[in-house]
Amino acid sequence: MDRTQFEAALLTNPFDNALRTRYADHLLAQGDASAALAQFELLTRQIPDESAPLIGQARALLQLGRRDDAANRYREARRQAGFQPDSRLEALAAPSTPTAGPRLTVVTGGKSDNVVEFAPIARERIGFGDIAGLDDLKRTVRLQIIEPFLNPALFAKFKKRAGGGVMLYGPPGCGKTMLARAVATECDAEFMSVGISDVLNMYIGESQRNLAQFFDKARQSRPCVLFFDEIDALAFARSKAQSEHTRQVVNELLSQLDGFGGDNQGVLILAATNMPWDVDSAMKRPGRFSRQVFVPPPDEAARAYIVELKLRGVPHDAVDAKAIAAVTRHFSGADIEGVVELAKDYALEDHLVRKIERNITQQDLLRAADTAKASTLDWLRTARNLVKYAGADDSYSDVEQYLKRHRIV
């Protein structure tokens, strides 16, 4: 389609967001960044909870040379649904770029690419009170992670090992990152999140250096929670890796965890992964991530809470969230969000196609739940293989209990 055809199509169907997105992308590809920006802004107004239009705005702004505005839009996009990282914008708006507080810049060799910028992520603080349900998990996390961090002397008195990191694992979209942030709040500590894209650098030794700098920064900001999201990417099993670079990053992470780069006292190191089996086995040894906590899909109470939360500020009739929770067994938080989004589509379809103005109803939600599938099932099946056939060691015992309780094994 060319520009004229897009415009003609949009005239007949101005609410077709997918078409408008393609039109905006087309404009951007043609170099008309201003027109593209206008289209992305329009899309942002129409679908304010989506990240894609904001990323589009950021790309258009970048093309217009407004780098700071682009970085700001991109950071906004990170907080929205369906966020997919864009490597150019990632470089521009490094996750740790401070919105407030200290900033450390390390420049090496005069190359702008080697500039590592980081700072604590300034986001609204989430505590355990903000997480509904999952009481067992919260109790475990308090006992195994928070209390040893807050009362090291007490644990030392009882000769209870309390040091080292903690790895949260479980199916995707079940709130591991949120839990880590809540741990930081409960520990009254700074929260610093590190992902694979923050570390990777193509120059020899730079990835390791980036990693070391994150540890240094966390040590300077103690008490601090240093959180490695998707640790399987950073600590990918060396036996499975082909490239020397991957192995070197793992080696660096191991030595940082062992405290060769400095004392990690006062730094709580948390990690999250969907694929614990891809994490190098050396990471699970004492003093590293020897404690592993399974984060299961949200329980019924949590699911009901998520339904209520996602309906907040959205026109809806009286909804029995518990009934929705009952039919969304094994659904992750992200899956439930998807159900609510689908229900919104049903209501909007009536608005736009049948010209019937109405709120979201219980029926919409039930229909959406019926259409959707729990994305955690694949993960749970894989975990079942581990428990049932691989004679897995104790590290998966809580998964085993969960599977037995839900009759998946």
Add this chain to the structure above:
Amino acid sequence: MSDDTHPPDERARIQFEALALIDRRRYDQARVLIGQGLKEFPDDSEFLYLGAFVDYAQDHTDEAFTATTQLLARDPEHYGGRRLLAQLHEEHKQYAEAEEQWLGLLRDHPEDADLYGFYGHLMLLTLNTDKARKLALEGLSQEPDHSHCLFVATLTDLIEGRGSSFDATNLQRLLTEHPEHKRTAVALVIALNERGDFKGALRVGQELLRSQPDSQEVLEMVKALKRQSHWSMLPLYPMQRWGWGGAAAVTFGGLIMLRALRANIDEGTYVILNMAWLGYVLYSWIWPAVLKKLI
């Protein structure tokens, strides 16, 4: 979009990050980067190759085939593209086409041990054991510890009945040089099985499954090993250990023994023994199939 709009090493950066993600099997993230690379550098064959590779790794073989064909139409000598095409042919069981690709590659890169490993493996799949062995040895002469060539050589040892003892050089080298490699574990499982050490084979298989619980291939292997070492299969040990030779020995040995006993025992005992033997024969036919449904 012209390259002038990008920092000078933008292309290399995207390629490096995409490769790093592929190495860590983060294919979805790699796909995003590759898409971006293709958009910004549409003439760069490497992005097309990486895209095809990600498709292949995620079992989207048709898409991978299309992308590889496109890549080779643009750059017929692209090494990675040619290798990928050979692997895709193998995946589609187009063995003659795959062989043609491997031969072409070997003529252009006679020093590349990887290619000997892959071509040797194809020869194993097509029951050309002698050639597979020669190829593996040729690859090992180029690179003495090459894991794929050692694997092929170990398998040919086992096929010829040479490898079930652990002083067999190729298996030993595989165990020493690549102890954590998936291929080593598979070779070890086969060797232990050959020795009749079913429990040992199961332990190694389980270890492998622990590191790759999402692999259907490994799961099926462990299930088979679990069935084989199940306590209820113990009475069928001769069949498991010596295959159809064992079955023949049990069948005819049983018949002869029963007939020999007939003269020395009373009729009632003889009937009971006959029934027991018949029950055993039926058990050997039915139980493995039932166990397959259970495990």
Add this chain to the structure above:
Amino acid sequence: MPKNDLLQPSLSASDATGVSIYSTAAGYIVSYFGGPLAAAIIALLNSFHLGRLHKDWPFGALALLAVPGYFKWLQVGGGQRWLSAVIGQWSIPYVYRLMGVLFFGLAYLMHRRYYRSMALIGVPARPGWIPGVGAVMAGMAYAFLVVEFLINER
């Protein structure tokens, strides 16, 4: 440089989609019920698929000769009397089956490398039902004809 013969193609268009033979289970069962000729038929079909029929055909000739040889030994050479005296009358049909299985053993030795390759590499066997039933019927028919026209004639 690799030796030139390694760089020659080994796969023709006919085996482009893969080479495989009938399973050991198929060979054993067919030989047990069909006797030596059935064992030879399956073995030679395997030889055909492996492209080595020109080498293996004497095995078929051996089976063709073994069947009349066995019955002749039973009827004329005193085999029946000897078997009855040493093992018992009951053993006679089983000895024929045993002979079939022994022929399968020979066929296995002849194609051992291929059977083991398939088992160890995980190459799936050819579906063997139709040729298996055909081979058993041919083996039984041949035995019947041999007994009817060659042995009973006399």
